[in-house]
Amino acid sequence: MSADTSAPIRAPEPPAPSPAHRRAAPRLRASLRRAAPALGLYAASRLIGLVCMAAWAGRIGKHPRTLLGYCWDSVWYVGVARHGYNGNALLPDPAKHGVTFSDMAFFPLFPMLMRTLTTLLPISAVTAGLVVAWVAAGVAAWGIHAVGELLYGRRVAMALVVLWGLLPHAIVQSMAYTEPLLTALAAWSLYAVLTRRWLSAGALALLAGASRPNGIAVAAAVCCCAAAELWRRRRACGTREVLEARGASWRVWAGAALSPLGWLGYLAWVGCRRGSWRGYFAVQEEWGSRFDFGANGLRFVRYLLIHKASFAYFVALVILGVAVVLLALLVADRPPLALLVYTLVLVAITLGGSNYFASKPRFLLPAFPLLLPVALAMTRARPRTAVLTGGALAGFSFVYGTYLLTVARIAM
Template sequence: MSATDVTRAEAEDSAEETVSRRPAWTLHRAGTAVAPALIFLGIRELGLLVLTWMASRNNHSVAESLRSWDGQWFLAIASGGYDGVPVGLVDAFGERSAETPLAFFPGYPTVVRWFAAIDGDGGIGLVTSALTVTIVSGVVCSYALVRLGSHIRGGSRRTGLILVALFAAAPMSVVLSMAYSEAMFCALAAWALVGVLERRWLLAGICCALAGLVRSTGAALVLAVCLAAVVAIVSGKSSWRTWVGALLAPVGLFGYLAWVGVRTGEWDGWFALQERGWGTGFDGGAATLRFSLDALADARSVLEVATVWFVLLAIALLVIMIVQREEWPLIVYAAGVLAMDLASNGLMNSKARLMLPAFTLLIPVATGLARRQPATVAVTLSGLAVASSWFGAYALTSWGYAI
């Protein structure tokens, strides 16, 4: 065999070896790409399985549970707009005025309506659309959480994946499978914070503006994004994108609040609706403290006692974030969400759900678990997923009041 033939044979063998390795590499890349989605969807599927089991034991409909309480309002707004909400939907006091539906932000029901009408001829149905938008939002959020986990102090992709699992298994994460707006808000908030940490100010500003159209918690996000932009400007690390991002950030929230003010004839119209319809206003945390002491003293229900412990855990995690000197925009955002939740009165039973957007509080847990052995991580996350699944199912099928 000549030298040319040997060279050709070696080249062919090398090519065949490269081709044989390519599928494995492609599979690895595909697995890496879908890992955040699979983790999120897997844990949420466990939650739905437990919900199905408990619903059957308590004579509840899973479909009705997934669209209960606030879900009814969002679906009604998606169907007929603010002026087309059925009169049968009332506030926490059993009352109703023409302005009552304005207490619910328009972002989520608007997207639900758009998605339901995609294929024309009646679309896919509002309930299916709402649940699809929720699940897709949760998946979108999971990819942002992986990015956040890679950017935090001592973080990594592994930290980000653990953060996704903790978010999907958080207390009251059942709403990430319901016709509720939390998943969409969290997705937008997470990507806005990614924009802040990566100094992608247009991403941060646009996502923050959109989040302000989804939930009032957008105020905490506006604070974090705008404060970060101001620091960048003052420190001389800004560009025109920083200014544009900072100007865009509050547009959604302030725009909707202003519109409600015009509709109600009151400059603080949205806040007045919350006070009249749900007894919600800022009292510095007095109502939360009274509720916590009463719940612990009387132990009236699993949900109320657990809510108190979740509140204490959230405060402890915020302190740990400060001590560990996590990225300060993430601390500001978490502190803002907690302040809006714990410093207000109203429906105490919703405290745990309203803390869900404070997902950055899970960072200390994620970084701690990332340093442990894989078996420890798997057992811990599995236990949290099971406990969360049960608690969420309990809240929908055994607890008889709003969440």
Template sequence: MPVEDLGLRRYAPALAVAGPALAVFAAVRLLGLAVLGVWGAAAGSSPHTLLSARWDSLWYARIAAEGYGYEVILPNGDVHSNLAFFPLLPWLERPVSAVSGLPHGSAGLVVSASAGLAAAWGIFAVADLLHGRRAGVLAVAVWAALPVGIVQSMAYSESLFTALAAWALYGALRGRWLTAGLLAAGAGLTRPVGAAVVAALWVAVVLAWRGGARSWRMAAGALLAPLGAGAYVLWVGARTGGGLLGYLDVQAGWGNGFDGGWAFARFVGAKLASSAFTAGLGLIAGVVLVLWLYGRCVRQRQPVPLLVYGGIVVALALCASGYFGSKPRLLLPAFPLVLPVAVALARWRTRRAAAVLGAAALLSAVYGAFWLNGSGPP
């Protein structure tokens, strides 16, 4: 069937431009899965189980299969409720499972793989718009080869959220307000950090409005943006009887909250005062690196919406009061942080940049296999 009969002619040129970036992303992810498979064969673990049926993946799959209402009461009285998990990923798992016959966790892998490609394309689109095609391909390569990149292949919501966030930000940068608003609403149905996408879009609207570019689409996009997260938070509040604070109460049951980073600082301090001193130094180095990269984003004069989005993602990840081992994963959607690295690599010779990124991808694959075969959860 001709391409035009499929209604894809308008997208074919853009797909051709993004093709190298998508190929690089797929190659890095396949390398990660291959190393995980080899590691699993040696350790006697199941890569499929690690990717689709452990930790958060189990919670999402249960929501897809049974809906909301499941909870676990811990010996100390804390309540782990599945209301803490936003609904878009399990909503997508349901039809994939129904059509394919796959279990919901496996359907989550299909959604995650598709969303990962969409995220890579969105990151490329933003980087290409700001810095050119070469930097766009390299930005995708760096994002795929992050130490916690294996999460992009899990039945988790990070890939889906990053795809929606990247394309929403691209829409805002291009003045496609309705599209950006709808995608921001989708991001708000995916993870609590969807608030970062909403804030970025609102800032973009305000700046454009002050610049004289005014239209009803801008107002509509700004109004659409918070509807996803707002609707879910209000629904949880009504279901729990907690009102506007109901969702915060659910998160508190999991030990999550926002304390400005005090609990994380105490966690790092405890590491430094123990036999895990080296791990404490590593955590400090990681935080310094993240903050340095954000500073580079500012000095690079990234568009304000990107700075707002990246800043909020970083702040929420570093200043949350629980699940310290998950902080690297929570930073995964902060893709603006990789743009300064991509721009620097774009100045290198192709062979040198490829060698560095290849080594990074291999280390990421090994670390991902080690991480998932550890105590978890990621």
């Protein structure tokens, strides 16, 4: 036997990781270790909320998995994941004897991830939607902690994560909806902006724009911060250094250019399918959704103050009012530009959009910077006060989440 044939067969050595990868991996592991206590509290809060909902759902004869993974918008995402975009669907409407809606109102990233899971694993589309949403919620909580820790330290970061998990409508974070995915992408994109990682920020903003219509808020934050960064560099450089500064700024330019492509790309695709540049906006109008600067919302508030309506509508009104107050407090605290632009755009889209009043609190779920004033106040308060406040928020969140899924008959 020759020396060549008797030599042991070994797999080729993997390529050595790049210096950037060697730096990034330990940093992420350290960040995850620091976030572990907050993530544990977040997971416990969501688990208790799910147990409460499941117990009541079983009592009234409803299946928890169906409520979480196959109701309202989740039905549409499951349909796109299974069959792709079919264009239209006929839904029953008592007033109109059936009305046609288009599934192109729903952005593609979430159903694409669902379909990928069903291709790789022997699970249904409903289960895949829940898996994607739950993993995204955990990544979102981690990203929220990373942003809070970077700006204000670990105590504020923990309070921020816990508050996000104890929102009145936090049950949505456990549903097969796109808000957890958008929040995860937005939090880490904002973190990348704050740490001057422009390519990562732009790539994550691109994905955020492909996940939800209001994902454009992430791109707005990246573009505004990129413009501010370029202006700062130009002001800081002398005349001889201008050309060198321009050459070193390509990452900023690239991140800003990448950031809106997911949102614009989907709008362009729908426009091609519809044969009109405003095809996506026509789809939204068919659903009764348009940007009217809040006129429809104000009319609905007036209706609520005069007539009887579901309890969920009044809770939504209170949440929106609190959100406006928190926005004012956030602006007064002068947060970093990335957080400010992102939150302002999200709130403007939510308050300025027409119809779906009960869904507006859900649209604000990704606006986690609104919770920063509360998180700061809780870390400055006495421990007993903070614990009592957290307990009250938890109790209401668990009860109201159960009510939304099992009792309330309104679109979420």
